[in-house]
Amino acid sequence: MNSRPTVAVTMGDGAGVGPEICVAACLDPTVLAVARPVVIGDAARLERAAEALSTEVAIRTIDSPSEAGDCPGVIHVIDLDLLPADLPWGELSTVAGDAAFRYIERASELAMSSDVQAICTAPLNKEALHSAGHQYPGHTEMLASLTGTKEVSMMLSSPKLRVIHVTTHIGLIDAVARIEPGLVERTVRRGNEALVRAGIEHPHIGVCAINPHAGENGLFGYGEEEEKIIPAISALQNDGIDAAGPLPADTAFFLAGRGDYDLIVAMYHDQGHGPIKVLGIEAGVNITVGLPVIRTSVDHGTAFDIAGTGKVDTASMSEAMRQAAALAAV
Structure with a gap:
């Protein structure tokens, strides 16, 4: 059995900085030393994020977390393929709001079935989430509902x-x-x-x-x-x-x-x-x-003003993933 827990990393709102911080954290050696990250999101958007960060990486699509291997310079993603190729950075999008919910929904299913040992979430935009018909104040309440936690x-x-x-x-x-x-x-x-x-x-x-x-x-x-x-x-x-x-x-x-x-x-x-x-x-x-599952997240928002520029500080996402792994390993 792999000693490092598998962490489902949800991409967040694709119009914000979520894709960028996911790419950076999933390549961080300090994260990879303690966790096996699997992104739940859109492969094409992660590729655009890597371009914004001027980072060379291979985005590999998988169907199950069990398929994720240890491959330097590779990010494994369960690709829900929900975002249009021309989705602009930094703009409110109902499509991106719905996709952000779908990533969390899939990650919750994987965690509840023990296919992953923890969830780490990139930020979503509450207005976009609500415009897509998902009336939750935020991740906390959404995850409680999805996992049947009162x-x-x-x-x-x-x-x-x-x-x-x-x-x-x-x-x-x-x-x-x-x-x-x-x-x-x-x-x-x-x-x-x-x-x-x-x-x-x-x-x-x-x-x-x-x-x-x-x-x-x-x-x-x-x-x-x-x-x-x-x-x-x-x-x-x-x-x-x-x-x-x-x-x-x-x-x-x-x-x-x-x-x-x-x-x-x-x-x-x-x-x-x-x-x-x-x-x-x-x-x-x-x-x-x-929750019946481990969940951590960054403590910042979607930062629409700098999304897609490669300027985002990714330290919080790396720390969130390290803490998810530490809690899951107990």
Whole structure:
């Protein structure tokens, strides 16, 4: 049996930088040392991406991940052949939005049947996705639906900080309404399990408050911390999980940045995304926690403004593939 896990690499929106970062990461020696990548996408688009990068590579079409071999300078692709040859770079496309969904759909099938051991996704464009009739807020919710998973969490990982979110792609008012002790507790448990899987035996987890200064004893907010967060932390601590809080978010991220916490639990999207992106979006990786399959992704978008120019930084995609392989190998 091959000691390196096979990672299904979805090409993302073909009008964006997805094809370019897939080509670069699939040729990265540090990736190939730990993973066997198989792209789910369009072979012709990958060839155009290689041209944009001024990279010499052979794009080899296969029908099954089992056909992928170790061939220097070769990228193996399950070619769904969904994109027109004249698809322009950097422009919103319903066809590309639908294709991005189809790549994820095929990768999910391969993962659920154990033909691949992990999925690593290039970015898609939500507007293009929706215009094609696929009404998902993003990859996280799409993969949950495709794998029949009721609830998952988004975790962002960078060299200096890891963040897991209690809520993600909903408005702030809706997020506060959705937060309740059970959801907070389940989110922390998923994060704790993911870190243990990654080799951190006893993760130290900081849980953010909702209000400034953690409510300051009722001065800010309407008692959300006492009602929605503290009961969850008590239950987690009773089970031996090292969860502290609720912490003022500005303090929590400062402490995590200097190494006091292995994981910060953010209550809503921007509370967690902001610090990660300030610390370096190019090194950030998005991990979907709670799925029956391993899934990682870059923490950046389709970058239509530079798509097809060869200027994209590919470091995040390489790191996402390395982390997918590391998690799959446990």
